[in-house]
Ligand SMILES: C[S@@+](CC[C@H](N)C(=O)[O-])C[C@H]1O[C@@H](n2cnc3c(N)ncnc32)[C@H](O)[C@@H]1O
């Protein structure tokens with residue numbers, strides 16, 4: 280039996296509402312995709328392409344700004360709360376190109392004065408002056424793709440940088456930006472718990488304000504999928520995860536999302552907006568968007584191949600696809616994101632961000648609470664410790680049966696991977 284207090288929050292009838300209804304639109308973030316890297320990593324299934332010669336940065340920045348202009352009618356009058364320039368490897372671009380991009384964005388959309396502006400960087404592209412120039416261009420947070428400080432692992436992962444470059448980039452990033460994230464991965468080839476601890480200690484020596492810790496996964500269409508490296512077994516991976524949690528907890532980091540740890544006040548605002556089912560406009564090759572209007576939510580996908588994208592934008596057709604998020608999908612999509620947050624979200628956020636009453640997901644909430652995966656507090660939607668451990672099971676309780684009411688093209692996989700809005 281469900282406790283009364285818990286069932287009370289599921290009793291508003293979703294009725295026959297077929298369209299969402301918004302009194303206020305969600306906060307709007309801007310994602311900008313830069314699709315080139317020095318070299319394709321063997322584990323990576325992001326929309327990233329090895330650069331041959333120089334990346335066509337001038338033409339690409341032109342295309343991004345034109346793409347943004349075409350998108351203006353869909354975000355009319357809305358302020359942008361954060362920007363994330365991701366990839367690929369945005370730090371491959373010159374500081375002048377990033378400066379022109381940032382200036383062009385600011386000239387076209389109103390940005391909140393204290394907006395977080397993150398840029399992803401790879402230590403293999405590190406130059407101290409370039410980092411300083413990115414900062415001068417308005418980037419106020421750097422996300423460094425370090426992955427590991429262990430020289431043997433960096434080699435096994437096919438990274439272009441070595442441990443010394445990682446250290447130099449980390450030191451300069453912290454000095455110049457202060458607000459820095461390290462992307463690290465665990466469950467690496469033949470990794471032991473002791474090695475993972477040593478790797479984490481190397482990262483903590485820099486005391487970064489934010490750490491993203493991803494479990495290395497073998498993704499289809501990657502070299503590692505075709506030729507799998509010898510990965511630690513499930514028990515070792517779970518032990519590494521436990522050791523990581525305990526160490527970071529002891530070092531004063533809050534484990535606020537499945538793969539994210541932050542010092543107090545240093546959570547990533549841009550990713551938090553995805554997890555709280557905010558809106559985002561994604562421009563650039565293969566970028567995804569979720570945009571709400573008074574009575575509909577749409578997902579958009581832009582052309583994936585960089586060359587095709589640039590040509591299509593010039594013809595005024597950046598979108599490969601635009602679909603409505605249906606009533607059958609929206610509950611699952613909201614829960615998929617919100618349940619990644621350790622503290623969950625207020626129950627009232629469901630209606631605010633989906634445009635439907637919470638009763639839309641009443642069956643899933645009942646089942647999740649009965650199984651002990653969701654806290655029974657009527658005021659919040661928060662996974663229990665068990666729910667966090669079996670997050671995939673918890674999230675899948677909100678999947679509705681396939682049918683004409685569903686259109687799940689914008690769903691993200693149920694795995695421990697980078698934030699849902701990070702484009703692949
Ligand atoms: C777009 S990349 C970050 C920036 C830059 N491209 C780099 O790698 O240095 C985003 C992050 O996703 C993570 N990632 C990529 N592929 C992964 C995989 N197969 N399993 C787990 N994490 C992965 C890595 O930690 C990576 O830094």
Ligand code: SF4
Pocket residue numbers: 315316317318319320323324325327366367368401424
């Ligand atoms: S992990 Fe980063 S650097 Fe490597 S191919 Fe993917 S996007 Fe590029």
